[in-house]
Amino acid sequence: MLDHMGFPAVDFETSKAFYDKALAPLGISVVMSVSAEETGGEAHAGYGSDGKPDFWVSTGRPAGEKMHFHVAFVAKDRASVDAFYAAAIAAGGRDNGGPGLRPHYHPNYYGAFVLDPDGNNIEAVCHKPE
Structure with missing residues (x-):
């Protein structure tokens, strides 16, 4: 049913550093990165295992903006x-x-x-x- 999910971060690099460390004990790491130039908008870090990204963190959420x-x-x-x-x-x-x-x-x-x-x-x- 679900293929993947994600959300934008207020501070992409801080959030990425958090998930890099927090998910490592679960065997989950960044398996795909997509730049803002490639998407024409936001940058994304795709976390998963076995090469498939299932959970994404992205740029683009200013502080105070609705998530x-x-x-x-x-x-x-x-x-x-x-x-x-x-x-x-x-x-x-x-x-x-x-x-x-x-x-x-x-x-x-x-x-x-x-x-x-x-x-x-x-x-x-x-x-x-x-």
Whole structure:
């Protein structure tokens, strides 16, 4: 059901240093980093084990600003990602990145992003080729 989740940090480097140390005893470490240049917006540190990032910490939350979460749901295929996006927009969601490939994550990463009524970033993602 869930593919991954994350949230923005007020101080990205401080939060990253905290999670680096706090999660190490659990065998969890940064397995993927994505720069602001690659995303066109925020930088992200993806934590996980066995090479798959499941928990993300990101830049972009000024002190005092309401925190918004990111949750990604697994989609069985790319058509399901497209259908999720259409249904979410029809239900009142706001576009935060239409369906498409996101090769800066990996070559087959096909996702769509919408903001829910509270501004949370909700995603559907398929990792399968075509």
